[in-house]
Amino acid sequence: MDGGGSGPGSIKLHELIEKHGGEIYADLLARYGVDIHGIFDGSLPPKHALALVEALPLDSATVLAMRGGPDFYGWDRHAYLIADLIDAVLHLHHVTVAANSKNPKKVPEPDPYPRPKQKAAREPDILLRKLRGENVKTNTGVGPGSLIPLPPPKR
Template sequence: MTALRGPEYAGWDRHAYVMADLYDAFNALTYLYQAAHSDKPKKVKPLPPYPRPGVVVEEKATQPNALLARLRGEDAPAPVLGPGSKIPLPPPRP
């Protein structure tokens, strides 16, 4: 199966997946405990999940806020219109 799936799956049987799930559950409980017993719960950040083969971790893309940029007078990228998009600001008057 490793030859079919690829070398990154070497050693990953169902027991390894269960151990990774237990690791993630323990980290979630640790986060909840720290948030519940902290003076500033918003400062406590959750721990990242255990890396698994075939799972690509997506990082949040930092896109500039077009509305704030235009209000500040900065050049902002043109808003992308599509399903679920917000109504863009009208062009500035001359």
């Protein structure tokens, strides 16, 4: 990495490339004409690449992958607002029917409009966490930062 690995944004960019490298490569090339390999030869500073990735629109492959995959295609701010409006109308309908019913407790609650589900976030690897300065416990080694504690001091 000739000049591309130690600049601002390197760790965050590394995390993103590790998780979504293919999508980032495709989006940057298709949308901006930028080849991500420029990071490694020094022609693309990591902070510039990170700025481009962070500016990708909601319908980009990278953002869709970060949100959970193709289930999120088309789910922008407006789609969530429409789903909330549908839920509100269903709730108002339920309240109206229950209020005009002889037994309001038997009127079933409406199901919410289906929305895509977020994938569970996975833990970043130990190297990235250590680079951030976090106290990381590993399965190997003895002492601070490991699962095997140091023995108590001799008296």
